[in-house]
Amino acid sequence: xxxKPVILHLVDDTTAGxxxxxxxxxxxxxxxxxxxxxxxxxxxxxxxxxxxxxADIIVSHTTISWRSLPALIALRASxxxxxxxxxxxxxxxxxxxxxxxxxxxFSSLLKAAFSLFDRVVAVSHAQANWMTSRxxxxxxxxxTIQSCVDLTPFHAINPAAGPIKTFGAIGRLDxxxxxxxxxNAFKALPDPSLRLKIFGTGPEEQALRETAAGDGRIExxxxxxxxxxxxxxxxxxxxPSRWEAFGLVAIEARAAGRRLLCSRVDGLMDHASLGTDYxxxxxxxxxAAAMSRLAKQSNGISIPNGGINQLAVxxxxxxxxxxxxADRAKKASPAFLAKPPxxxxxxxx
Amino acid sequence: MPLASIVVPAFNVSATVAxxxxxxxxxxxxxxxxxxxxxxxxxxxxxxxxxxASDPRIRIIRQRNRGLxxxxxxxxxxxxxxxxxxxxxxxxxxxxxxxxxxxxLLNKPDVGVSFSxxxxxxxxxxxxxxxxxxxxxxxxxxxxxKRNPIGNGSAAVIRREVFHDIAYRPSxxxxxxxxxxxxxxxxxxxxxxxxxxxxxxxxxxxxxGLLTRYRINSGGLxxxxxxxxxxxxxxxEKLTALRPAFFARHSRAARAYQxxxxxxxxxxxxxxxxxxEMVKASFGQSTRPLIEEPSKTLxxxxxxLLLRFGGQEALRVLMRERGA
Numbered sequence: 001x002x003x004k005p006v007i008l009h010l011v012d013d014t015t016a017g018x019x020x021x022x023x024x025x026x027x028x029x030x031x032x033x034x035x036x037x038x039x040x041x042x043x044x045x046x047x048x049x050x051x052x053x054x055a056d057i058i059v060s061h062t063t064i065s066w067r068s069l070p071a072l073i074a075l076r077a078s079x080x081x082x083x084x085x086x087x088x089x090x091x092x093x094x095x096x097x098x099x100x101x102x103x104x105x106f107s108s109l110l111k112a113a114f115s116l117f118d119r120v121v122a123v124s125h126a127q128a129n130w131m132t133s134r135x136x137x138x139x140x141x142x143x144t145i146q147s148c149v150d151l152t153p154f155h156a157i158n159p160a161a162g163p164i165k166t167f168g169a170i171g172r173l174d175x176x177x178x179x180x181x182x183x184n185a186f187k188a189l190p191d192p193s194l195r196l197k198i199f200g201t202g203p204e205e206q207a208l209r210e211t212a213a214g215d216g217r218i219e220x221x222x223x224x225x226x227x228x229x230x231x232x233x234x235x236x237x238x239x240p241s242r243w244e245a246f247g248l249v250a251i252e253a254r255a256a257g258r259r260l261l262c263s264r265v266d267g268l269m270d271h272a273s274l275g276t277d278y279x280x281x282x283x284x285x286x287x288a289a290a291m292s293r294l295a296k297q298s299n300g301i302s303i304p305n306g307g308i309n310q311l312a313v314x315x316x317x318x319x320x321x322x323x324x325x326a327d328r329a330k331k332a333s334p335a336f337l338a339k340p341p342x343x344x345x346x347x348x349x
Numbered sequence: 350m351p352l353a354s355i356v357v358p359a360f361n362v363s364a365t366v367a368x369x370x371x372x373x374x375x376x377x378x379x380x381x382x383x384x385x386x387x388x389x390x391x392x393x394x395x396x397x398x399x400x401x402a403s404d405p406r407i408r409i410i411r412q413r414n415r416g417l418x419x420x421x422x423x424x425x426x427x428x429x430x431x432x433x434x435x436x437x438x439x440x441x442x443x444x445x446x447x448x449x450x451x452x453x454l455l456n457k458p459d460v461g462v463s464f465s466x467x468x469x470x471x472x473x474x475x476x477x478x479x480x481x482x483x484x485x486x487x488x489x490x491x492x493x494x495k496r497n498p499i500g501n502g503s504a505a506v507i508r509r510e511v512f513h514d515i516a517y518r519p520s521x522x523x524x525x526x527x528x529x530x531x532x533x534x535x536x537x538x539x540x541x542x543x544x545x546x547x548x549x550x551x552x553x554x555x556x557x558g559l560l561t562r563y564r565i566n567s568g569g570l571x572x573x574x575x576x577x578x579x580x581x582x583x584x585x586e587k588l589t590a591l592r593p594a595f596f597a598r599h600s601r602a603a604r605a606y607q608x609x610x611x612x613x614x615x616x617x618x619x620x621x622x623x624x625x626e627m628v629k630a631s632f633g634q635s636t637r638p639l640i641e642e643p644s645k646t647l648x649x650x651x652x653x654l655l656l657r658f659g660g661q662e663a664l665r666v667l668m669r670e671r672g673a
Contacts, residue, residue: 093514096550098592101489103552107459133510134550135458181590242591264517265548280517281530282548282591293520 005036005326008055012045012062017172018248019061019089021227022123022147031315036322047071051079057325060086064113076116083325086117089147092266093130094243098176110136118325123147123246124267143321146270147246148314151255153228159257160235164295166195168234168258170249171241173202178240178263178282180204183211183218185240185287194295197221199230231256236294240279240287244268250276251310261290350380353451353506355434356424357385358417362438363393365564368474370401372441378448383407384424385438389414394438417502418529418537425512426525432463432506439564440503441470446560450506453556461511461551462542464504465560472566481563485555490546490595493553494603495637497539503561505542514549515541530587535573535580540587547591574611574623581607602637609638609649616652619661624653 009023027038041052045068051058058079062068064086076084091110100106114120114137121143122128128144131137167186171177179198186196196218198208205220212218224230231237237253239262246267253260254274261277262268272278279290355373359366366385373383383406385398401407412423417437425433432454436442450463469479483498492498499505516526529541545551585603589596612627628650631638638646656664 093550094548097546097548100550102487103459103550130550133458175594180593184590280519281544281587283587284590289520 005056005322006054007036007038007057007059007322008052009038009040010051010058010060010062011040011042012068013042018147021149021248022089023061025149025311025314026318028150029315032318032322035319036326051075055079055082057083057085057322060084060117061089062086063090064088064110066109069109069113072113072116083119083328084117085119085121085321085325086114087121087123087145088127088131089123089245092127092243092245093134094265095245098242107134107136114141117141118328119143119321121145121321124270126267126269127245130266143317145314145317145321146310147248148251148310149227149248151251151311153226154231154252154255157228157231157256160259162235164235164259165193166197166234166236167291168197168199168230168237169239170199170230170237170253171239173198173200173205173208175204176242176244178242179208180211181282181284181287182238182240183208183215185284185291186218187212187215188284188288189292191292191295192217195219197230197234199224227252228256231258234258236261238287238291239263239268240282241265241268242282247271250274255310259294261287261294350378351432351451351455352430353378353381353432353434353447354424354428354430355381355383355436355447356421356428357383357436357438358388358420358424359385359390359394359398359438360388360414360417360420361390361392361394363390363397365439366394367397367400369436369438369441370407372444373436374404374406375444376442376447377445378451381406381447382428382430384427385409386420386424387411388416388420415531416534416537418527418531418533418541421529422525422527422531425528428509430509432508433512434506436503436561437501440467440501441474441562441564442503443558443560443562445558447506449556449558449560453554454506454508457552457554459550459552460554461508461549462499462545462553463506464499464553464555465558466555467500467504467561467563468559469565470562472564474562474564476562477565480559482559483555485557488546488553488555490543490592491599493539493542493546494599495606497542498555499538499542499553501561501563502538503563508551511545511549511551514551515544533580533584535577536584539581540584543584543588544591547588547595574614574627578607578611602635605631605635605638608634609646612649612653616649616656616664619656619664621653621656621660625657628653 011023023040026032027040032038096106119141120137122131124146125144128142131142132139169179169182173179194217199221201223209220236259239247239250241263244266250260250268250271261279262271263282264278277290277294280286387395387398387409389412398409402409410423410427421435432451434447453463454460466483467481469477471477481500483500484492488498512528516528518526529537533540546553585600608627608631612624612631615624615627652664
């Protein structure tokens with residue numbers, strides 16, 4: 001009987017909550033369980049030399065940095081025949097623009113790190129275009145799989161109907177998410193019946209509270225352990241991110257039947273097909289104008305829950321990717337067919 | 350050999366546009382389309398352009414006046430090349446300019462904006478003996494905000510993908526995207542370059558050589574300095590939301606450089622009061638220009654003082670002796 005490949009997902013200890021949810025979506029999926037056994041393995045950033053030896057395919061979800069590069073090289077060297085896949089959850093064009101001083105040095109890092117893997121997975125089409133156009137990885141070694149999570153709890157939410165009165169901002173309160181600008185834009189809207197609810201915690205919380213001070217329409221709701229809860233509380237979701245590899249909140253918002261207003265940046269552009277609204281340039285004025293337009297347009301219009309097929313597409317893409325490499329792993333290792341799951345050290349290991 | 354586009358915004362430029370187009374047609378890189386956007390000219394510009402219409406390399410687009418940014422946007426929208434250069438209709442490109450930039454862009458996939466230095470010419474096209482020799486490498490957003498190494502609107506050749514990355518469409522616009530912000534009538538260049546630096550990861554890099562002959566119009570230089578300063582401040586205000594910490598850190602120094610630049614223009618115009626006012630305002634903002642560029646800053650201060658206390662004649666004599 002053919003043995004199912006075992007896929008080891010490496011996660012480093014700085015991995016963000018959203019990334020963990022995507023990985024849980026892979027590991028907890030019955031559909032994906034048919035083609036392979038998925039296991040999560042937590043590693044310390046930059047130090048993951050000793051790995052369980054039963055993996056047929058290794059998928060890295062770790063953050064690439066100069067500090068972690070030696071560990072990635074060691075990973076490649078110690079697993080010369082194991083297919084290695086890297087999912088790039090962090091880096092995008094706008095990330096580089098905002099955070100990187102030495103652009104050339106940084107692209108050298110990414111090129112070197114990506115070259116260690118048999119395949120790089122981009123989490124949005126926008127990110128994939130960036131990677132190929134900057135020649136960080138060749139198109140042949142790149143696969144795009146838009147991130148996804150189980151959207152069932154979001155589809156179960158009653159879609160928003162009637163006028164948009166409450167805007168929601170959902171995510172970590174740090175500079176990346178652009179909630180500082182959102183608060184400023186919201187304060188410029190005169191309508192006293194509008195509300196802005198901010199869900200999440202993070203390093204910018206104090207500064208954001210200070211910016212919001214004096215406007216009683218703005219409320220800080222704290223962190224929700226159930227990611228679907230915030231959507232029940234708001235009519236529309238605003239994502240004014242300064243950079244964003246994909247933006248899970250976007251597909252969640254649309255699944256929950258909430259209107260969505262995004263900045264024109266990176267992976268957020270992938271959500272255009274979901275009927276997303278965008279504000280033009282990254283200014284308070286343009287965001288405020290877009291919010292007031294949204295509030296006016298949506299009077300009495302109910303918004304259907306969107307994005308039903310995303311999970312199926314996500315699972316199928318991962319299945320295809322795993323099958324492709326399972327075949328290669330089989331060819332590379334004759335012991336593959338005979339080996340039981342969680343078996344002994346491989347002959348070629 | 351890939352196709353390159355050159356966009357030439359043309360508004361009432363009957364005196365100079367023929368020379369500009371002749372220089373573009375004489376480029377050593379020959380797979381080129383030249384898109385001239387006649388931005389509602391009311392002089393003889395249209396007639397002069399008609400004489401070029403038969404050249405297969407030249408396309409002429411006419412529109413109602415939308416300003417420099419609006420003319421460039423129309424040109425970008427029409428351009429088919431993998432890279433798009435800009436040449437204002439009173440500036441002259443050296444024959445090798447396009448070739449140098451195309452080679453640069455082809456060799457360096459991370460470079461999105463390729464530019465060069467410029468030699469300055471007067472109304473008659475005569476060399477002024479002055480040049481813009483900007484920093485060419487490792488250019489950050491702070492360099493652009495403070496010193497704008499790209500220098501002028503006829504210096505850059507830009508990869509088309511860069512424009513794709515910064516495109517947007519205001520709700521009032523029905524026809525095409527905006528790349529340059531058409532609500533600006535001044536500072537539209539630096540606003541666009543800064544937006545590229547702040548929102549994309551494209552490298553901005555220069556090539557060696559003075560490849561543009563950039564025309565300095567005599568007279569009226571300092572007349573519009575208030576407008577210029579106002580639009581520069583508006584640019585700052587517009588972009589601050591993108592990265593508040595960056596602007597908090599650099600805007601005072603950048604304003605000092607901007608005021609120093611306006612002081613130099615006032616000096617060229619022999620407007621002593623204005624020059625002193627700008628110099629004082631510059632020092633009031635920040636002493637970074639003095640630390641980063643002591644010679645140029647002190648020269649500006651000295652010239653403003655000389656003009657104020659010695660008069661035009663003293664400044665003229667001194668400049669003649671220095672050969673400047």
